[in-house]
Amino acid sequence: MTMLMPAATQNPLLQADGLGVRIGERWLCRDLDLLLQPGECLAVIGANGAGKTTLLHTLAGLRPAAAGQLALAGRALQHWPLRELARFRGLLAQQQPDHFTASVLETVLVGRHPHLGRWDWEGAEDERLARAALAEVGLEGMAARDILSLSGGERQRVALAALLAQAPALFLLDEPLNHLDLRYQIAVLTLFRRLAEAGRGVVMVLHDINLAARFADRIVLLDGHGGACAGSRDEVLQPALLEAAFGHPLRRVEVEGRVLFIPA
Numbered sequence: 001m002t003m004l005m006p007a008a009t010q011n012p013l014l015q016a017d018g019l020g021v022r023i024g025e026r027w028l029c030r031d032l033d034l035l036l037q038p039g040e041c042l043a044v045i046g047a048n049g050a051g052k053t054t055l056l057h058t059l060a061g062l063r064p065a066a067a068g069q070l071a072l073a074g075r076a077l078q079h080w081p082l083r084e085l086a087r088f089r090g091l092l093a094q095q096q097p098d099h100f101t102a103s104v105l106e107t108v109l110v111g112r113h114p115h116l117g118r119w120d121w122e123g124a125e126d127e128r129l130a131r132a133a134l135a136e137v138g139l140e141g142m143a144a145r146d147i148l149s150l151s152g153g154e155r156q157r158v159a160l161a162a163l164l165a166q167a168p169a170l171f172l173l174d175e176p177l178n179h180l181d182l183r184y185q186i187a188v189l190t191l192f193r194r195l196a197e198a199g200r201g202v203v204m205v206l207h208d209i210n211l212a213a214r215f216a217d218r219i220v221l222l223d224g225h226g227g228a229c230a231g232s233r234d235e236v237l238q239p240a241l242l243e244a245a246f247g248h249p250l251r252r253v254e255v256e257g258r259v260l261f262i263p264a
């Protein structure tokens with residue numbers, strides 16, 4: 001898919017130093033250092049309620065960090081004008097709240113809004129990009145359908161298409177595989193891997209440790225008690241660390257060169 005590529009940057013797409021995330025009195029993570037370069041995919045994993053979504057929203061600038069520094073492309077997050085931020089980083093929310101009827105194409109075109117002037121309508125190029133994004137997620141025949149009539153997996157792919165149409169440099173994906181069948185789980189992660197290889201960066205909250213092992217270069221594991229273990233895939237995906245974080249025994253096996261974790 002041909003998409004607008006933001007200007008290349010010398011700086012890491014994302015840098016966190018001593019990041020702390022807190023809700024009320026509870027720390028979800030403390031002292032987290034992160035560096036994401038163009039070309040890299042980072043998976044955030046951890047048990048239910050550990051703080052993955054809250055961390056992702058903090059990285060997106062939707063909520064303030066409780067401690068530490070956060071910078072996108074070398075600029076402190078608080079210094080990004082909102083419209084520029086919306087072009088630079090795109091967030092896939094965990095759920096898509098649909099209150100009103102709208103076509104699939106109209107919904108994907110919302111992804112183009114950060115690129116339009118305040119009073120502009122979407123043009124032919126925006127529509128071309130939106131249709132190309134729909135084709136990328138296998139929904140080319142559904143542009144005219146009402147989003148309220150879609151299945152869960154189809155709706156998720158529409159949300160992914162809107163994000164592709166937004167064409168940010170940094171993708172922040174909260175459970176991108178929600179509702180997706182086996183084929184689309186692999187297709188979507190392969191697509192974001194390809195986008196990373198073309199110079200973007202991807203941070204994705206995943207529940208499937210084996211897909212994280214297969215598609216991510218770096219992992220952040222939240223232990224649910226304020227501890228965060230960040231590092232390369234092989235440093236973090238260790239049975240002892242995973243068992244402590246998930247509270248369930250795991251066995252690590254290698255099958256045809258691929259690392260797999262099997263719950264006992």
Ligand SMILES: Nc1ncnc2c1ncn2[C@@H]1O[C@H](COP(=O)(O)OP(=O)(O)OP(=O)(O)O)[C@@H](O)[C@H]1O
Nearest residue numbers: 023024028046047048049050051052053054055205
């Ligand atoms: N507005 C809020 N007020 C109080 N507690 C909150 C609020 N938002 C989130 N929490 C709590 O913070 C914790 C972290 O929530 P978060 O959604 O980040 O977890 P998660 O790791 O993404 O979980 P899951 O895997 O279930 O999606 C949870 O215990 C949640 O109940």
